[in-house]
Amino acid sequence: MSDMTFRDALRLALAEELERDPTVMVLGEDVADPLGGSYRVTLGLSTRFGAQRIRNTPISETAIVGAGIGAALVGLRPVVEVMYMDFLELAMDQVVSQAAKARYMSGGQVRVPMVVRCQGGPGRAAAAQHSQLLEAWFAHVPGLKVVVPSTPADARGLLKSAIRDDNPVIFFESNLLYNVRGDVPQDDADTVTPLGTARLVREGTDITVVTWGAMVHDAIAAAEQAHARWGVSAEVLDLRTISPWDREAVLASFRKTGSAVVAHQAVRQGGVGAEIAATLYEEALDYADAEIARVGAAFAPTPFSPELERIVVPGVDQILDAIVTTQARRGG
Amino acid sequence: MMHPTGRDPAWVATLYERMVLIRAFEEAAARLYEKGELPGFLHSSVGQEAVAVGATALLHSTDYITSTHRGHGHVLAKGVPPRAMFAELFGRETGTNRGKGGSMHVMDVAAGVLGANGIVGGGIPIAAGAALGIQMLGGERVVVAFFGDGALNTGAFHEAVNLASVWQLPAIFVCEHNGYAESTPSSAASRVDDIAVRAAAYGLPGFAVDGNDLFAVLDAVERAISRARQGEGPTLVQCATYRWYGHYIGDPGAYRSDEEVAAWRDRDPIVRVSAWLTEHATWDAEDEAVVRERVERKIGEAIDFGRASPRPAPESALADVYAAGASNEGARS
Structure with a gap:
């Protein structure tokens, strides 16, 4: 066990999975160093794992998510960062009509092992375009999984499960939680929190x-x-x-x-x-x-x-x- | 024997047969659709065969394509068997997508088809992503993204082509420019005619070719594939062509004049390859008859297979919503 913030637990999960599986990659706006993500979740990862695997993208949510889908279809496990949950609206076709449906519509030929991380939520005077919680929209779509951690331990455990899952996962991080501290089990890199369990x-x-x-x-x-x-x-x-x-x-x-x-x-x-x-x-x-x-x-x-x-x-x-x-x- | 155009007539004859097969497939599908045998929608690619065949002729089986709602030609040209296609159009268990995709969504990963797509522009970012995957995994594979001129004005096109250019991804963006987005002429949708202008905006080369000329398509796509395989990044290729029928089978097509349709029919891409073969090879009526007979038989068998195939089992309606697995079960806490 070690005491760490929610943010550090997420970064630990990403680093562990990047280390463990060479097909894992991260792409999104400003995810590379020196910024390391708008909320610093990916800080240090591009320095450690290289700018090929940790890629900054243009502000192009449709292309970012679409690129994640295509990469997933040919064998990668992309972790896509969309800066705010609100911005997922800009990629709705790719999330809802492409990622969520590829497996079913293809008659089970393909898997889309992609995680779309996003953050936000209310409570920070961010106003209506940077505060929305849209989990109900995505929970309404067959083919997607929707994950919302509340503790540092689950931030790590659930993100690791989401990355290892063979389905597209919307992974929502409440901004209010990034600095919350808690015990995180660190004894075993394969300790994960299974999806679908309260x-x-x-x-x-x-x-x-x-x-x-x-x-x-x-x-x-x-x-x-x-x-x-x-x-x-x-x-x-x-x-x-x-x-x-x-x-x-x-x-x-x-x-x-x-x-x-x-x-x-x-x-x-x-x-x-x-x-x-x-x-x-x-x-x-x-x-x-x-x-x-x-x-x-x-x-x-x-x-x-x-x-x-x-x-x-x-x-x-x-x-x-x-x-x-x-x-x-x-x-x- | 190589012809001065650089194309071996025997190879051209195989491409010709592929074009004839696509035409026969589309015509047969339209007849079945009009008789009410095929559910859903049907978008015919008759008239556009040179683009489908020319843009895929130099691909390997391990290369990928993404396609469109008007995608039968693309996926047949990439090697999807007609019988699995017809079974899919009939909505049967033996179809490419086990009856869950239909005409607009044919996917056959084994043949390198990452999906036709019901959303205009929807496949372009996915093609860029597949090219990203290839770049990350190594190797010389490439991805061809097919889309129509209607997709040129979607955000997905703009974002994906830009991203592919920034990352120098091994992608070839093939615009099948048939002049109409459903009923809206391209002139009413954009003031930019020249694909090179658009390409310049994203920092990549763009070629405009006669999409009813198999050899013009082959030449342009060959250059694009070569660039992609050598790590030189993506290319835009715009192929001017025409769909002989409406946006969908049943579309009265009142937005096009009879003269316009007739003029394009006179530029039949299949007739042009047939004329080339006659001129440059020992190609005669007998060869032509052999091709037609072989294609007719293949299409007939494919339809019989599709029609006779079992309907999907009821329980399959709820199968494959999710993949069951994970990359590694790991230790669960």
Whole structure:
């Protein structure tokens, strides 16, 4: 174990996989040294692995992702960096109609082992074009995997799994987490976090809180407050992979607690929370003691002003409210 | 025996037969489509055979192409068997894509076909990426990206050609310029006629050739392939040609005059190669008949194969959404 930041854990994962597999390469805007990525995740990699394997690109998101697909089709494992999740909009055809569908449409002839790393999210007064969380869009597309780590250990473990996976993976890094520190297992370079498995963050008996990414930390704080102030025992699950998501873990927790809050920073309308809540109703209605609550951003673009942003994007208070309200309705 | 043009007549005869095969495939497919035997859409490449055959004639089986919604000719010329193509057009299990792609999306990696593409311009960045892969993995393979003049004004074209130039990737960008993007004439879509002007903007050579002249296409693409194999980077080749039929089978084509269509039919690329063979080789009516008969038989067998092939098993509808594996299972925490 060693203590490191989320950012350093991502860089460690990239370095380990570049070392382990000569077909892994990195391409994206400003990923090479001396900048080493807009958020320094790839710092040092081009110096260590060379400018052929760690390539700066023009600002051409369609070509960057397309190049990743083509390279993957002929035997590489490209890790593509798209600077902001918002900028994936510029490459939607390549992500959605090309990468996600190549295997299926070809009748299983090909694999597209490509990771598209992107970062961003709200909370930094970046305004509406640099704050979006679009995981629901990509979770809606068969053929893509969508991964959102919340801790340094999972940043490393999930990125390594994503690189080794034979499918296109959208790998989202919340900017708010880059400087978060945590223990990262470093004893074995082959220690990975499997995709599609949720993490039990905090055990509880009264209510299940399902969340991911930066909001995991808000959920932990909300759960602790709920316990301290009202004696509510909240179980927190970090979904970690949005697609495919760990239905079994979420259902098992819900069957135990009988109530749930699904919380994400992304816009509530049409969000992944709706999918999870609907699944709980379909699969485990008999276990429900109260309505399932959804927490998500208001249906508005993310405003610039920090005061307004706090109104639109939910945090600890909104999760806490949802826990308390849901508990009040139990058995009602 | 080499002809002064540098082309061996016996080899040209094989290219000729390939062009005839593509024409026969397209005509047969159109008939089946009009009879309602083929589901989906059908875009005919009749009239454009010299581009497909000329641009692939000097490729090796290990080289790659990407293609378009009007891609039957490209993929047949690259070596995809007609029977697997027809089976795909019929939507059958034995098709190139096991019935999951159809006419616009034929993929056959074994033949070096990284996919025809239903999205205009969509395959161009992927071709650049395959060329990147080749550059990284080493070797002298190349990638030919086919696209139409409609794709010239997509961002995908601009971004991918620029990227290929910056990285000097072994790619050949072949624009099949048939004058129309669906119904919109190219003159209404861009004020730049000359591909060399566009090429200069990306810092790579661009050649415009008569796309109905097999030899002109061969010469231009040969230079481009040679550059790519020697690490000299990508080339743009624009081939002026014409689709005899509408954008799709069933398109009434009201945007084109009968005179225009007739003038292009008079420049039939197949007739021109036939005339060349007659002039430069001991090619006569009997040779012609042998080719036609062989092609007809092959197409007939291919259709029979496709029509008789099993429909996909219902469970295959949910197969291959994801690849099951990973490069290394590793130790799981």
